[in-house]
Amino acid sequence: MTIDWILGHLAPEVGITVGQYHFTDLAYADDAILMSDQLQADSVLQSFNAFPAPLGLQLSWSKTKLQNVGEGDPPSTILIDGVPVEGIDEFIHLGSKQSSNGYSRLDVLRRIGLACSVMNSLQRVWKCSCLNINTKVHLYQALVMSVLLYGTETWTLLAADMKTLESFHMRCQRQILDIR
Numbered sequence: 001m002t003i004d005w006i007l008g009h010l011a012p013e014v015g016i017t018v019g020q021y022h023f024t025d026l027a028y029a030d031d032a033i034l035m036s037d038q039l040q041a042d043s044v045l046q047s048f049n050a051f052p053a054p055l056g057l058q059l060s061w062s063k064t065k066l067q068n069v070g071e072g073d074p075p076s077t078i079l080i081d082g083v084p085v086e087g088i089d090e091f092i093h094l095g096s097k098q099s100s101n102g103y104s105r106l107d108v109l110r111r112i113g114l115a116c117s118v119m120n121s122l123q124r125v126w127k128c129s130c131l132n133i134n135t136k137v138h139l140y141q142a143l144v145m146s147v148l149l150y151g152t153e154t155w156t157l158l159a160a161d162m163k164t165l166e167s168f169h170m171r172c173q174r175q176i177l178d179i180r
Contacts, residue, residue: 006051041066042078049080065091068100096151104155112168115148119172126176136176144172 015024045064052059061083066075067090075087090099090106097107125131125139148168155161174180 002052002055002057006048009051041075045078045080045085061085067091067098094151094154096154098154102156104157105161107151107155108157108161108164111148111150111152112164115144115168115172118144118147119175126178133177140172140176 015022017023049059049061061080064080064085066078066085066087068075068087077084077086079085088100090097092098097104097110099106122139122143126136148165
């Protein structure tokens with residue numbers, strides 16, 4: 001993969017070490033998340049800018065963002081090829097809200113809101129007496145749970161988040177079974 005070749009040439013500059021592991025990037029299709037110490041971000045992005053050109057690739061610096069993970073203010077804006085790269089606290093990436101504090105509470109609540117709107121749009125289905133419970137449960141799993149759980153592999157859940165998700169799930173089940 002091209003991103004791996006580029007990162008291989010930047011090896012000592014890029015990445016963070018957690019315990020005994022060294023992480024350089026997360027790649028999703030044509031998107032990538034580079035990991036770096038905040039102090040090195042400017043030099044890493046300048047170096048990263050030089051490698052794709054010989055391959056005929058061009059980076060979109062207007063879409064690029066800087067984010068701290070952990071405590072502290074968002075990084076300041078830096079210029080790469082005269083284009084400002086903005087520092088931010090949170091952003092939505094592949095349908096999931098990425099927060100600088102590393103927790104997922106806001107995304108859990110956002111996903112519950114989206115799933116709730118799907119649940120409400122299916123009121124006629126839940127009230128339909130000609131559909132059996134199995135059919136309604138299958139529809140719930142396909143239409144509501146898929147919206148609720150999209151992107152959950154990026155979540156860092158706390159016990160309170162699990163209780164909130166379970167509460168939403170129970171509320172939906174009661175609605176499907178017409179239990180008040």
